[in-house]
Amino acid sequence: MPLLHKFFLYFLPLLIAQATPLKTNPFNPFPSDIGCENLQYPYEILAPVPYLKECLSTINGLVVFPGDPNYYNSIKVANCRNSYFPVVVIYVTTISDIQKSIHCANTLNITPTARSGGHSFEEYGNGGKNGVMVIDVQEFNQININFETKTAVIGTGNRLGEIYHKLNKVGYLISAGECINVGLGGHATGGGFGWTGRKYGLTSDNIVSAEMVTANGTFISPINLTHHSDLFFAIRGAGNAGYGIITSLTLKIYPVQPIVTTIKISYLPEQVELAFIIFAKVAKNLNENLSGNMNLQSKSNNTYTFSFNAIYLGIEEEARSAVKELIELSKPAYIKFEETTWLRIVDSQPSFVRQPFKITSYTIPPSGFSQEAIRVLVNFIDNLECESIALFDLYASDVISRISINSSAFIHRNIFGVMELEQQLKDYSKDDQIKCVKKHLQFRQEFQAKYTSYFSYQDYIDRDLSDWLTRYYGPHVPRLIEIKKKYDPNNLFNSKQSIPTKLP
Numbered sequence: 217m218p219l220l221h222k223f224f225l226y227f228l229p230l231l232i233a234q235a236t237p238l239k240t241n242p243f244n245p246f247p248s249d250i251g252c253e254n255l256q257y258p259y260e261i262l263a264p265v266p267y268l269k270e271c272l273s274t275i276n277g278l279v280v281f282p283g284d285p286n287y288y289n290s291i292k293v294a295n296c297r298n299s300y301f302p303v304v305v306i307y308v309t310t311i312s313d314i315q316k317s318i319h320c321a322n323t324l325n326i327t328p329t330a331r332s333g334g335h336s337f338e339e340y341g342n343g344g345k346n347g348v349m350v351i352d353v354q355e356f357n358q359i360n361i362n363f364e365t366k367t368a369v370i371g372t373g374n375r376l377g378e379i380y381h382k383l384n385k386v387g388y389l390i391s392a393g394e395c396i397n398v399g400l401g402g403h404a405t406g407g408g409f410g411w412t413g414r415k416y417g418l419t420s421d422n423i424v425s426a427e428m429v430t431a432n433g434t435f436i437s438p439i440n441l442t443h444h445s446d447l448f449f450a451i452r453g454a455g456n457a458g459y460g461i462i463t464s465l466t467l468k469i470y471p472v473q474p475i476v477t478t479i480k481i482s483y484l485p486e487q488v489e490l491a492f493i494i495f496a497k498v499a500k501n502l503n504e505n506l507s508g509n510m511n512l513q514s515k516s517n518n519t520y521t522f523s524f525n526a527i528y529l530g531i532e533e534e535a536r537s538a539v540k541e542l543i544e545l546s547k548p549a550y551i552k553f554e555e556t557t558w559l560r561i562v563d564s565q566p567s568f569v570r571q572p573f574k575i576t577s578y579t580i581p582p583s584g585f586s587q588e589a590i591r592v593l594v595n596f597i598d599n600l601e602c603e604s605i606a607l608f609d610l611y612a613s614d615v616i617s618r619i620s621i622n623s624s625a626f627i628h629r630n631i632f633g634v635m636e637l638e639q640q641l642k643d644y645s646k647d648d649q650i651k652c653v654k655k656h657l658q659f660r661q662e663f664q665a666k667y668t669s670y671f672s673y674q675d676y677i678d679r680d681l682s683d684w685l686t687r688y689y690g691p692h693v694p695r696l697i698e699i700k701k702k703y704d705p706n707n708l709f710n711s712k713q714s715i716p717t718k719l720p
């Protein structure tokens with residue numbers, strides 16, 4: 217999750233508790249931005265593609281080309297650090313729209329790319345390169361609940377906030393991330409960790425079935441453990457990496473607890489090292505009803521620098537006992553518990569504001585970081601010119617670890633957690649942004665080599681990551697390539713970080 221959200225969660229809770237989420241301009245889910253340059257597409261690159269308009273003329277949904285009044289709104293995605301300019305954005309409304317689009321992509325030699333919520337860290341919702349065909353699935357927004365099987369068929373165009381709201385009305389939730397604007401399609405197929413992750417697993421762990429349009433326009437349904445089981449393996453962890461356009465996911469749903477408790481624990485700068493070591497020590501014994509993340513910020517203004525924000529799925533008394541050992545051993549400077557409801561937690565998340573940022577990710581082994589690693593990290597965060605934050609999604613979860621690494625494409629299982637190192641760049645000039653990102657990437661290379669495990673989390677995608685195939689998919693790379701060859705032999709769905717049809 218990151219950027220502002222986690223930070224604000226505990227500071228502005230009740231103020232915005234009434235706010236209802238979303239349903240903004242269909243073209244632009246990011247009504248405001250900070251620090252983004254005006255978009256200006258490169259005419260020489262984007263001369264109209266001959267026959268594209270004609271080819272798409274029978275599409276039922278909206279079709280937006282460069283030069284159309286809504287073109288720039290239709291390509292606004294979460295990150296504006298880079299901008300990529302598609303040759304067309306298609307708001308598909310039916311399977312047939314997707315099939316027609318893919319037919320045109322094939323015949324006119326254009327790369328199609330799926331877009332759900334536009335929250336890819338590297339703007340892969342717009343292809344991550346110029347000249348693609350964006351197939352936006354936001355009209356695929358059904359949510360059909362089956363109370364008998366405790367599952368819901370959910371269109372990939374839904375945003376997490378809408379799903380949480382609709383399910384909460386009937387007392388259920390899905391296990392997914394914390395940012396209400398994130399789209400299900402990109403999120404659930406690459407992992408998905410949030411407030412119930414330690415108890416119910418990642419979103420991808422909760423997929424029981426899916427539907428997809430593949431590279432030759434075939435609509436495949438269902439994709440499950442017994443039908444197209446190879447694809448079922450691939451889409452749970454690598455489903456956002458170029459297998460096709462996923463239109464719906466059937467996810468397990470879980471009952472909402474009537475009362476949940478927020479926990480906020482903070483430490484002073486001088487306590488960081490000890491606190492981190494205590495976390496690693498107690499993590500595997502932490503009650504699974506607790507999920508949260510640690511947040512390491514620069515100590516500017518001498519405020520708290522290290523905090524733990526968590527949700528306990530139950531009453532305060534249980535929450536207190538769940539963190540008793542942690543508190544006794546680490547002696548936080550500040551502790552706060554607050555009973556609330558699941559819906560209030562969802563509603564206290566502010567909408568994400570489009571802005572420039574760079575994020576890298578790291579997986580941390582069960583033993584945590586060494587003291588030296590923490591020092592190196594704190595030193596980096598404190599001394600960089602641009603504001604940086606390290607956020608740690610605390611996995612240390614039996615539920616996630618118990619699932620065999622071979623049962624899906626998602627490999628990050630027996631770990632302490634995932635760290636994302638985040639630079640918010642909105643307050644810096646383009647030159648300073650470039651300098652900061654360069655230092656960040658240099659740091660990443662050294663830090664990852666010395667102090668973390670080899671792997672990175674694919675939902676926190678990073679286009680500058682070396683050996684990314686192995687870092688994201690580990691031993692599954694050959695198998696994922698075989699599956700790609702079967703369903704997309706001509707590599708129609710290709711981006712800088714899609715699964716290739718042969719080993720690089």
Ligand SMILES: Cc1cc2nc3c(=O)[nH]c(=O)nc-3n(C[C@H](O)[C@H](O)[C@H](O)COP(=O)(O)OP(=O)(O)OC[C@H]3O[C@@H](n4cnc5c(N)ncnc54)[C@H](O)[C@@H]3O)c2cc1C
Pocket residue numbers: 217218219293294329330331332333334335336337339340341342353372392393394395397398399400401402403404405406407408409410455456457458460461462463568675676
């Ligand atoms: C503010 C913010 C908060 C976040 N919080 C969390 C969090 O709490 N936990 C967490 O685990 N992650 C979190 N993330 C990361 C998030 O899970 C990924 O960025 C995710 O891929 C975004 O999905 P999307 O559909 O919104 O993005 P998009 O940009 O639309 O898509 C992302 C990728 O998925 C592909 N894709 C999208 N839809 C489909 C589809 N229907 N079929 C096939 N491929 C598809 C796209 O082509 C693209 O490559 C957060 C990201 C942001 C920006």
Ligand SMILES: *[C@@H]1O[C@H](CO)[C@@H](O)[C@H](O)[C@H]1NC(C)=O
Pocket residue numbers: 438440441442443
């Ligand atoms: C997969 O879907 C088919 C068709 O609906 C169904 O018969 C089968 O039981 C499903 N498999 C599993 C493991 O759910």
Ligand SMILES: *[C@@H]1O[C@H](CO)[C@@H](O)[C@H](O)[C@H]1NC(C)=O
Pocket residue numbers: 503504505529530
């Ligand atoms: C988690 O919460 C549920 C519901 O309150 C409770 O039944 C269960 O015992 C809790 N789990 C643990 C490990 O305490």
Ligand SMILES: *[C@@H]1O[C@H](CO)[C@@H](O)[C@H](O)[C@H]1NC(C)=O
Pocket residue numbers: 516517
């Ligand atoms: C530090 O405090 C000053 C004055 O209160 C404020 O303007 C500034 O934004 C703060 N900086 C940070 C990083 O919080």
Ligand SMILES: *[C@@H]1O[C@H](CO)[C@@H](O)[C@H](O)[C@H]1NC(C)=O
Pocket residue numbers: 620621622
């Ligand atoms: C996963 O599969 C690989 C290759 O078949 C095998 O070597 C490995 O032992 C399996 N791992 C587990 C945990 O089952």
Ligand SMILES: *[C@@H]1O[C@H](CO)[C@@H](O)[C@H](O)[C@H]1NC(C)=O
Pocket residue numbers: 430431432433434702703704
């Ligand atoms: C289309 O691709 C699917 C696999 O995605 C394959 O089963 C089918 O045979 C292909 N159809 C044609 C006409 O090539």
